[in-house]
Amino acid sequence: MKAAFPGSFDPPTLGHVNIIRRAASIFEEITVVVAENRHKKHLFSPEERLELVSALVKPWKNVSVVLCGGLIVDFLRGRGVSLLIRGVRGAGDFSYEFELSMMNRTLNPEIETIFLTTDPEYGVVRSSAIKELASFGADISSMVPPPVVRALAAKFCRVRD
Amino acid sequence: MKAAFPGSFDPPTLGHVNIIRRAASIFEEITVVVAENRHKKHLFSPEERLELVSALVKPWKNVSVVLCGGLIVDFLRGRGVSLLIRGVRGAGDFSYEFELSMMNRTLNPEIETIFLTTDPEYGVVRSSAIKELASFGADISSMVPPPVVRALAAKFCRVRD
Amino acid sequence: MKAAFPGSFDPPTLGHVNIIRRAASIFEEITVVVAENRHKKHLFSPEERLELVSALVKPWKNVSVVLCGGLIVDFLRGRGVSLLIRGVRGAGDFSYEFELSMMNRTLNPEIETIFLTTDPEYGVVRSSAIKELASFGADISSMVPPPVVRALAAKFCRVRD
Amino acid sequence: MKAAFPGSFDPPTLGHVNIIRRAASIFEEITVVVAENRHKKHLFSPEERLELVSALVKPWKNVSVVLCGGLIVDFLRGRGVSLLIRGVRGAGDFSYEFELSMMNRTLNPEIETIFLTTDPEYGVVRSSAIKELASFGADISSMVPPPVVRALAAKFCRVRD
Amino acid sequence: MKAAFPGSFDPPTLGHVNIIRRAASIFEEITVVVAENRHKKHLFSPEERLELVSALVKPWKNVSVVLCGGLIVDFLRGRGVSLLIRGVRGAGDFSYEFELSMMNRTLNPEIETIFLTTDPEYGVVRSSAIKELASFGADISSMVPPPVVRALAAKFCRVRD
Amino acid sequence: MKAAFPGSFDPPTLGHVNIIRRAASIFEEITVVVAENRHKKHLFSPEERLELVSALVKPWKNVSVVLCGGLIVDFLRGRGVSLLIRGVRGAGDFSYEFELSMMNRTLNPEIETIFLTTDPEYGVVRSSAIKELASFGADISSMVPPPVVRALAAKFCRVRD
Numbered sequence: 001m002k003a004a005f006p007g008s009f010d011p012p013t014l015g016h017v018n019i020i021r022r023a024a025s026i027f028e029e030i031t032v033v034v035a036e037n038r039h040k041k042h043l044f045s046p047e048e049r050l051e052l053v054s055a056l057v058k059p060w061k062n063v064s065v066v067l068c069g070g071l072i073v074d075f076l077r078g079r080g081v082s083l084l085i086r087g088v089r090g091a092g093d094f095s096y097e098f099e100l101s102m103m104n105r106t107l108n109p110e111i112e113t114i115f116l117t118t119d120p121e122y123g124v125v126r127s128s129a130i131k132e133l134a135s136f137g138a139d140i141s142s143m144v145p146p147p148v149v150r151a152l153a154a155k156f157c158r159v160r161d
Numbered sequence: 162m163k164a165a166f167p168g169s170f171d172p173p174t175l176g177h178v179n180i181i182r183r184a185a186s187i188f189e190e191i192t193v194v195v196a197e198n199r200h201k202k203h204l205f206s207p208e209e210r211l212e213l214v215s216a217l218v219k220p221w222k223n224v225s226v227v228l229c230g231g232l233i234v235d236f237l238r239g240r241g242v243s244l245l246i247r248g249v250r251g252a253g254d255f256s257y258e259f260e261l262s263m264m265n266r267t268l269n270p271e272i273e274t275i276f277l278t279t280d281p282e283y284g285v286v287r288s289s290a291i292k293e294l295a296s297f298g299a300d301i302s303s304m305v306p307p308p309v310v311r312a313l314a315a316k317f318c319r320v321r322d
Numbered sequence: 323m324k325a326a327f328p329g330s331f332d333p334p335t336l337g338h339v340n341i342i343r344r345a346a347s348i349f350e351e352i353t354v355v356v357a358e359n360r361h362k363k364h365l366f367s368p369e370e371r372l373e374l375v376s377a378l379v380k381p382w383k384n385v386s387v388v389l390c391g392g393l394i395v396d397f398l399r400g401r402g403v404s405l406l407i408r409g410v411r412g413a414g415d416f417s418y419e420f421e422l423s424m425m426n427r428t429l430n431p432e433i434e435t436i437f438l439t440t441d442p443e444y445g446v447v448r449s450s451a452i453k454e455l456a457s458f459g460a461d462i463s464s465m466v467p468p469p470v471v472r473a474l475a476a477k478f479c480r481v482r483d
Numbered sequence: 484m485k486a487a488f489p490g491s492f493d494p495p496t497l498g499h500v501n502i503i504r505r506a507a508s509i510f511e512e513i514t515v516v517v518a519e520n521r522h523k524k525h526l527f528s529p530e531e532r533l534e535l536v537s538a539l540v541k542p543w544k545n546v547s548v549v550l551c552g553g554l555i556v557d558f559l560r561g562r563g564v565s566l567l568i569r570g571v572r573g574a575g576d577f578s579y580e581f582e583l584s585m586m587n588r589t590l591n592p593e594i595e596t597i598f599l600t601t602d603p604e605y606g607v608v609r610s611s612a613i614k615e616l617a618s619f620g621a622d623i624s625s626m627v628p629p630p631v632v633r634a635l636a637a638k639f640c641r642v643r644d
Numbered sequence: 645m646k647a648a649f650p651g652s653f654d655p656p657t658l659g660h661v662n663i664i665r666r667a668a669s670i671f672e673e674i675t676v677v678v679a680e681n682r683h684k685k686h687l688f689s690p691e692e693r694l695e696l697v698s699a700l701v702k703p704w705k706n707v708s709v710v711l712c713g714g715l716i717v718d719f720l721r722g723r724g725v726s727l728l729i730r731g732v733r734g735a736g737d738f739s740y741e742f743e744l745s746m747m748n749r750t751l752n753p754e755i756e757t758i759f760l761t762t763d764p765e766y767g768v769v770r771s772s773a774i775k776e777l778a779s780f781g782a783d784i785s786s787m788v789p790p791p792v793v794r795a796l797a798a799k800f801c802r803v804r805d
Numbered sequence: 806m807k808a809a810f811p812g813s814f815d816p817p818t819l820g821h822v823n824i825i826r827r828a829a830s831i832f833e834e835i836t837v838v839v840a841e842n843r844h845k846k847h848l849f850s851p852e853e854r855l856e857l858v859s860a861l862v863k864p865w866k867n868v869s870v871v872l873c874g875g876l877i878v879d880f881l882r883g884r885g886v887s888l889l890i891r892g893v894r895g896a897g898d899f900s901y902e903f904e905l906s907m908m909n910r911t912l913n914p915e916i917e918t919i920f921l922t923t924d925p926e927y928g929v930v931r932s933s934a935i936k937e938l939a940s941f942g943a944d945i946s947s948m949v950p951p952p953v954v955r956a957l958a959a960k961f962c963r964v965r966d
Contacts, residue, residue: 001510022595026484026597039296071294074297089904092900095253098577098600099251102284102600113599115598115600116595120767126904137876138878143911162323162349183434187436232943249437252413252574255410256413259412259413263928273438276436278435281604284603392619392620393620393621417573418575421606425607429616429621442926448743459714522779554777578736582767582768585768590782645806749924761918
C-alpha cells in the first residue's frame with residue numbers, strides 16, 4: 001500500500017522524522033507532501049522546506065518528497081494514493097486532526113486517514129514553538145535534525161550580520 | 162421565549178442553517194445577530210454577511226437577522242432578549258464556548274446561553290476551513306448553501322479575471 | 323415549549339436545582355424525569371429519589387416530577403415531549419453528554435437535546451462524589467439542599483446505631 | 484503488511500464492522516483478536532463473541548478471527564504481527580487509546596498502533612451503551628448487524644420466558 | 645512549607661516515586677498519605693500499601709508516610725498541612741484532578757492543591773493497568789519498583805500454587 | 806524555595822493576582838517575570854506591563870517583578886531559580902501548559918513547573934478577551950484591578966479624542 005504524509009514542515013522536526021521512519025516500515029511507499037500553502041506565512045520558502053525534508057528522508061529508499069501547491073486530496077487523486085498518514089503528539093492534537101480527516105473524507109470519500117502517535121520523547125516538538133525558541137537562540141538540537149539546526153541559525157542570524 | 166443566535170457568519174454554513182432550523186422549531190422568535198466585529202479581518206463585509214444570512218433564513222417566518230456593531234450582551238439587553246443559542250460541533254468546540262458563556266454571564270447575569278449540537282453530517286463544517294478550501298477551488302457544495310457557494314466563487318475568482 | 327430534564331438524581335444536588343430553576347424560566351413546562359434504571363446500583367430507591375426531587379421543585383409551578391422505568395426517549399414520545407435538557411458542569415462532562423444526545427437522536431430523530439452549563443459555584447457538585455463525602459461524614463451542606471443533607475445522614479448513620 | 488484488530492466485541496457493532504471493512508482494504512491480512520479477558524464481566528461468553536465476529540467478517544477473504552486468553556502483545560509476538568489497529572470514535576476515546584498504545588509499546592517496543600476514525604454515522608455506537616439499550620428493548624438495528632440484534636434479543640428475552 | 649501527597653497507592657508505581665522525588669526537593673517536608681478508602685476494592689490491604697510506600701520513600705529524609713481512614717482534608721487540618729500535591733500524567737487526568745481540587749477547596753477553603761506533571765517516561769504508568777498486566781504475567785519491571793514487582797507476583801501467583 | 810511566575814501580562818488580570826496571592830503564601834520568594842516577547846504584538850509596551858504588575862504586587866513583601874527579554878529558562882538559570890509557577894483556568898488551558906512545561910524541561914532539565922488552578926470566580930478572565938471587551942467599552946471591573954481598568958480605558962479612548 002502507498003501512503004502520503006502531508007504537512008507544512010516549516011521546519012521539519014525530529015517528530016516528523018520519527019513518524020516517517022515508522023511509516024516507512026509499515027507501508028511500501030511513502031510520499032512526503034510538502035504543502036506550499038501560499039496563504040500562510042512561513043519562515044522557510046516551499047523550496048527550502050522541500051530541500052530540508054529531502055535531506056532527512058535519504059536513509060529510506062521507499063520515501064520520496066514532493067511539493068504540492070493545491071489541495072492535498074486533489075493531488076493524491078492524481079497519483080493514485082488514497083491513504084494519508086498523520087502524526088498525533090497527544091490528545092490535544094487529536095481534535096483538530098479528527099476534524100481535518102473528516103473534512104478530507106467529505107471532499108473525497110476514498111481518502112482514508114490513519115494516525116500514528118509520535119513517540120513520547122518527541123511529544124513536545126512543535127514546529128511553531130521551535131521557531132520561537134530558535135529566534136531566542138535556544139539550543140534546539142534535541143528537537144530538530146542537524147541540517148535544520150543550521151538552517152534555523154542562518155535565518156535568525158542574518159539580522160545580526 | 163425569544164432567543165438570539167449570534168455569530169460572525171463569514172460565511173454562513175449548512176451547519177449554521179442546521180442550528181437555525183432546529184432552534185426555530187423550539188423557540189417563538191429567533192434573532193440571528195451578525196457580529197460586525199470590525200477588529201477582526203473578515204472575507205465578507207458586514208453588509209454581505211447580513212445579506213447572505215438573510216437569504217438563508219427566508220423559509221422561517223419566526224427568524225429575523227440584524228447587524229450588531231457592539232457587544233452582543235448590550236445589544237440584547239436593549240431588545241429584551243436574554244437567551245443566547247450557540248451551536249457546538251463537538252467536544253473540541255465546547256471549552257471555548259463554555260468560557261464565552263461564562264464571560265457573557267459575568268457581563269450580564271441575566272444572560273442564559275443554551276447549546277445545541279450540530280448534526281453529525283455538518284460536524285466538519287467550519288467557516289475558516291471553508292474559506293481556505295474555496296481559495297483552492299475545492300467543491301464545497303456539501304458544506305455551504307448555493308448562494309454562499311456563488312459568493313465564495315466570486316471572491317476567489319476575481320484574482321483570475 | 324415543553325421540556326424534560328432526565329437524570330438519576332441519586333441524590334439531587336444544588337447543581338440540579340440550579341439547572342431546574344433556570345430551565346423553568348426559559349420553558350413553559352419542565353418535567354423532571356427520575357430514571358429508575360434498575361440495572362444500576364443506587365443509594366436511594368426510585369421512590370426516595372422521586373420524593374427528594376419533588377420536595378425540591380415545589381417553588382416552581384411549571385415543574386413536575388415523574389418516575390420512568392424504561393427508555394427516556396420512549397417515555398417522552400408517549401407524552402408529546404421532544405426536548406431534553408441536560409446540565410453540563412464543564413468540558414469534562416461534555417464528551418459523554420454529546421455522545422448520549424447523538425444516541426438519543428439515533429433512537430428517535432425528533433428528540434432535541436439542549437445543554438445548559440451549571441453555574442460555576444455548583445461546578446464541583448457531582449452526586450457520586452457527594453455520596454462518598456457523606457459516607458465520611460463530610461459537611462456537604464454547600465452541595466445539596468437541606469432535605470438531601472438529612473437523607474444522606476440517615477443512610478450513612480444507620481450503621482452506627 | 485499484516486495487522487491485528489483487538490477488542491472485547493461484547494458484542495461487535497456496526498462501528499467495528501466499519502473499521503474492519505476499511506482496514507481490510509488497506510492491509511494484506513487482518514486478524515481480529517477477541518480478547519477473552521476473564522477478569523472482566525461480559526454479557527457474551529468468549530465463544531459467543533468469537534462466533535458473532537466470525538459471522539460478520541465472512542465477506543472479507545483477508546480477515547480471520549482468533550480468541551486470545553492472555554496479553555495481546557505476547558500473542559502477536561508469537562504470530563509475527565507487530566501492527567495493531569484501533570478505531571477511535573472521537574476525541575473522547577483518544578486519551579485512553581493513546582495511553583494504551585504507549586503501554587503496549589512499553590511492553591514490546593516493536594508494537595506499532597495505528598488509529599482509524601470510525602465514520603461519523605457509527606460515532607455513537609458503543610458496545611456498553613448498546614447492551615443497556617437492548618436491555619430496555621430499544622430498537623438497535625441501526626447500531627449492530629442483524630445477527631447481533633438477534634443475539635441480544637435472545638439474551639434479554641430469557642428472563643421473560 | 646509542608647506538603648502532603650495523597651493517593652491509594654494500590655500499588656505505588658515509578659510514576660509516584662517520580663513525583664515524590666521531585667516534590668521532596670521543592671518542599672521542606674512531604675507526608676505521603678495512603679488513603680485507606682474502605683469503600684473501594686483494593687488489591688493490597690491498607691497495611692500492605694503503607695509498607696510498600698514506606699520502603700520506597702526511604703531515600704528521602706524529609707518524606708514520611710501515614711495511613712488515613714477518613715477525609716484527607718480533615719486529616720490535614722489536624723496536622724497543620726494545607727498544601728496538597730497531585731501528579732498529573734497528561735491532559736486526560738487533569739479534568740478529574742481539577743474537579744477534585746475544587747471539591748477539596750469547597751470542603752476546606754484553606755486547602756491549596758498544586759500539580760506536578762509526571763515525567764514522560766512514566767506517563768503510561770497507571771496503577772489499575774499495572775494490576776491487570778501483572779495478572780497476565782506481563783513484565784512490569786519498567787513501571788513499578790522491584791519490591792512492588794515482587795508483591796504483585798506474590799498476589800497473582802498464589803492461585804498457581 | 807524561590808519560584809518564578811512568568812507571563813505576558815498584557816494586561817495583568819484579577820486571575821493573575823489570585824495566583825500571585827496564593828503562591829506568595831506557599832513560597833518564600835516569588836519573582837513575577839514579565840516576558841517582553843518582542844515577536845508578539847502587545848497592547849501595552851513591556852515597560853507599561855512592568856509598571857502595571859508592579860503596582861498590583863505591592864501588598865506582598867516577598868513578591869518582586871522583573872522584565873525578561875530572552876528565554877525564561879536562561880533568565881532563571883542566571884538567578885538560581887528553577888521553579889516555575891503557572892496558573893491553569895481549566896482543562897482547556899492544561900494541554901498547552903503541559904506541553905510548554907515539557908519543552909522547558911527539555912531546554913533545561915532542572916526546571917520544575919508547578920500548576921495552580923485559578924479560583925473559579927476568575928476562571929473566565931483571559932487577557933485577550935478582556936482587551937476585546939474593553940475595546941467595546943464593556944464594564945470589565947470584575948475582571949481586572951482598578952489600575953488596569955484605567956489603563957485600558959486610556960488605550961481605547963485615545964481614538965475618540
